Amino acid sequence: MGSHLDDGSAAGSDRVFPLTSLGRRLADLGAREVLVKRLAPNDNSKNQIYLAGDVSALGKIPSGEVETVSGTSAKQGRGKRGPIFRAKMDLQWLMPSGELVRAPHAKLIMYPQYSEVRLSGFLRSCPAAPSGLFDIGRHGRAPGRVLVLAPLEDGRTVAVAFPPESEEARALRTHDGEPYGVLHRFELRGTQGSSSQSLLISRLRHIHLAGWLDPVYLEADGSFSPCTGTNCGGVTLESHLGIRANGKSEPDFHGWEVKQHGVFSIARPRVSRITLMTPEPSGGFYVDQGAELFVRKWGYPDRTGRQDRLNFGGVYRSGAQPHGLTGLRLMLRGYDADSGVIDASGGVQLLDSTDEVAAEWSFSKLMDHWRKKHAQAAYVPSQIQRKPDIRYRYGKDVLLAEGAKFKLLLRAFADGVVYYDPGMKIEQAGSKRPQLKRRSQFRVDSRRISGLYEKTRLVDVTEGA
Structure with a gap:
C-alpha cells in the first residue's frame, strides 16, 4: 500500500489518526475507529x-460467544486448574496489496x-500474517512494535502491524489517541479531534435542553x-442520539452504552430500577423443557384478576428466602466472594425446594452479555408525561461509568x-393457542450502580454550555 503517512498528518489533535492513507483504506472497509x-x-x-x-473493557472489538475452556492452561503453570474463557474473532490481516x-x-x-484478556491464534495457519x-x-x-486493530461494522477486525523502525510505528508511538484501557482509540470519520465522552455530553445537553x-x-x-411501544423512553433517547433500534448487543454511541431510567422528577430524581441486561437462561428446566412449561410449573394466576x-x-436476590408465590430462590454457584x-x-441459578435447577445462567453466558455493552456506560434519568399525550424529557445529571469488570x-x-x-406471562393459558411473553432481566437500583464499575462520576451536561 506504500507509505501510510501524508505530509503534515502528524500535526493537530492527538485524536486524529496520523496514518492518513491507512485511515482512508480502513474507513472504506467500514471501520469507524482504530484501536492501537x-x-x-x-x-x-x-x-x-x-x-x-477484563473482557468487558473490549466491547469495541467484535467476537463470538464466550465459551468455557476445560483443562489446564500452560500459562497457569504447575498443573493448576483455573477458569479460562475464550471467544473467537474474525481477524483479518491487511496486506500491502490491500x-x-x-x-x-x-x-x-x-x-x-x-x-487478563489476551489475543491468541492470530498467526496460526495464516502465512500472510x-x-x-x-x-x-x-x-x-523488540520494543517499539505497534499493532493496529480496526473493528468493522460487519463483525470483522482488520489488523496491521508495524516494525519499530518504521515511520508508521514512530508516528503511532508519539500520537496518543483517546485512552481505551491499554489501547489508544482514534476516530476515522466525521468527529476527529473530539473524544467520545465530549461528543456524548454535547448530544445529551442538546436533548436535555x-x-x-x-x-x-x-x-x-x-x-x-x-413510537407506540412500552419502551419508548429508551427508544426516543436513542433516536435523538442518532441510534437506530437494531437489537445488536453492542455499545450505542461511539462506544458508550446509553441507558435511560425512569424517575418521577428529573429535577429531583430518586432511586429507580435500572435494567442491566436481559439474557435468556442457558440451562435448567427452562432450557430443557421450554419457557412455557417453566411458567406453568412455577408461575401463578394473575394477581389483579385477569382471567386465564x-x-x-x-424479585430474586442471592441468599434471600424463596419467593412466596413461585417457591424459587436465587443462588450464585461457583464464586467465592x-x-x-x-x-x-x-453460574446464577434459580432453585426450587428440592434443589431442582429451574433456570441457570452460566458465567460464560453472563460474561458474554456483560462484556458487550458495559465498558463505558451513561445512565440518563427520564421522566414521562402521560396527559394530554405521552412525552418524555431527560435530565441533565448523567452518571458516567467506566471499568465494568466481570468480578465486580x-x-x-x-x-x-x-x-x-423477570416479567413473564402466558395469556389465554387454557386455550389451544396460549400467548407466551418471555422477559428475563437482571436489575440494579440506581443508587448502587457505582459498585459495578471501577470509576463513576455524575456529570451536569449543561456545564460549559
Missing part, C-alpha cells in the same frame, strides 16, 4: 498479546484469575416515526445488589 496497541516485549506468539484486564487474509484461529482468551514481528526467535521481543419530546424511533433514512393468565415475576475465585462451570458484577450478585426481576 503499543506492543510490549512479552506481546508475542508465545505469551499472546495483552489487550485488557488484500485481506483471515487468521482462522484468532480468539480472545480470558483469564479471570489473572485479570507478519510472523517475524511476533516470533521470539526473531523480533518478537429540548425539553419534552414526542415518543419516536429513528428510521433508516434519518427521519422520525411515532399465568405470571412469573418477583472472600477470595474472588471463580469456578468456570459456575459477580460481587454485586453475591451481595444481592444485582437481582433477577
